[in-house]
Amino acid sequence: MGALYLIVGEEGAGKTAICAGLAINLINAGKKAGYLKLKAAAKDADTSLMKKIPGLEIIAGERNAVKGRDIVLAEARIGKKAGENDSKAAYEAAKEMKAKVIAVEAFSDKTAKSIGVYKGFGESLVGAIINKVPQRLLKHTKEEVAAKYGAEGIKVLGVIPENRALLAITVGELAECIGGKILNHAEKSGELVENYMLGAMVVGSGLDYFGRKKNKAAVVREDRLDMQLAALETPTSCLVLSGGNKQPAYGVLYKAESKGIPIISTETNINDIVASIEKALAKTAPDHEKKLAKLAETVKQNLDIKDIS
Template sequence: MLPVFLVSNKPFTGKNLIALGLALNLKERGYKVSYMKLIGKFPYRKDNQIIDEEAYFIHSMLESQDPAEYCSPFVWTYQVQYKLFEGEDLKIEEKIFEIINNQKDKDILFIISGDTFFEGYSLGIDSLSIIKKLKTKTLVIQTWEGETSIDDILGIKDLASDNFLGAVLNKVPPEQYFYLKETVVPFLINKGVKVFGVFKKDKFLESVTVRRLLEIVNGGIVCGEDKLDEFVENYLVGAMDPGQALPYFLRVHNKAVITGVHRTDIQILAMETSTKCLILTGGLHADENIVNIAKSKGIPIIVTSLDTFSAVDRIQNIMGKAILKEKDKALKFKEILAKEFDIEGFLKELNL
């Protein structure tokens, strides 16, 4: 069994999605693959066990026959934090290495690091410790945020030393894609970094469901319950004069429109455009006429007692940062990865 460690020095770089996309493609080629997320942060109860919700989704997508705890050996909870600060030996490292040793029948085990290179240091499961102890091949997943992204890749390359495998550039703004391919990638190659893929930022992959928006604003659903699993790619705030609203709404597709519950003029205009849902702030009672129009158009209405600023703040913080738990996203990225990732070069570097 060959462990491949996906690391980053920032959160939300797409490590889990890339691991799943790779695993699905390799499984299709006949390889035995497995997955482990070292530090779970989204507690989910399964068969009287607490595991990470995102990890369990990936475990299910891979149709793994291994116990669910294999994909998520450790999850941060308040109870665990209390035990750590009390000085209790949690034996997390032992558990993780025991699970790894139990998967020797696999060809590849994809291991996902914490959000940063040193996360998990107090537990003995930070990236550097895992690389040293397992001597695992290390793949950096890096979002493109300008030249500092190069620093992260080269810094991790130096720290991983002989265990460094290469890098993936992810969530690249489309207008910078060719610049990276023609300028940044050759620079990295000259520095000894193999770049296995460059992925453009994708609105669908960064979208959230109406259901997730309902949760994040702690709202109530007025109508459109059957549309809760629709994907929302953008959001707009409806706080302008009606005369300015329509051109504004027409420019953005597949959006949620956030506006005050009393702004019925804005709500009507929003529903004339590509709107996935209305989020009405500052009250819990939507106008009856608005509800009837929304029902006829199949547009969900969410009401929340939050003010517009607070609702926008919460939504802004999750767009592009939602955990992976939608099959449609996973299957789409599997197709993208098959085209944009150098799978043959990857397997060659692993001697598989």
């Protein structure tokens, strides 16, 4: 198969996540796969993520990286223009590896702005992947990017939707980022939290409100027993009690225990909790076992792997 070289014009497009999804699917298909990040530092976060994939060989700067392997995944960033050093280095690396090149872009109103740089790879460029597309814009984006790239003779290999599960943090990570303490079911600290709902925003029935989303953290003031109990009646990953460190009411703790829902208690107020969660989500990586599985599934469903490998 040779080498697949994923390139991006801007950080945050998700090229390493797509590398990981491709790697898992290729390994599951029985391929001997390796991962090479050119010029990667020893403690590089992307390499750390790829090390979590069972069966994937991490390659440290070998000149003939493909030898002895079915496929090698590599990645790099290009410059804003073809003449910049990053772009020139990427062109040379692709040529040396005889790699198939795939451009990865995150969804934005400036999608396809780097087409001129992509063309510098010549016949090595097999196409582009548009990543992190909002579900509601998926159909429109597929049509739009197919037209834009098609007009330039570039194939769109896949349009990958946003997946909230890949942005999730664990119950334990949530407790840490908001300065909280897990009061019960500490064994569930590794469970993922995909959604967040604030009890302070509820005017009507808390049961109807909290029932709208699952796999969530319900954030409620410690004095709102009605909202706490309502949240516990719905699919909830954890209940966060804000604004104090008192022991929960007996009825709340009993219901949480019986339903297997951890309670996090924190003195942090709701506004600061929201800010802390936003910071944590900005740094999250798809390195959890469940996230990696979901990532592989998302890539498989939205990308024709046989077409590029």
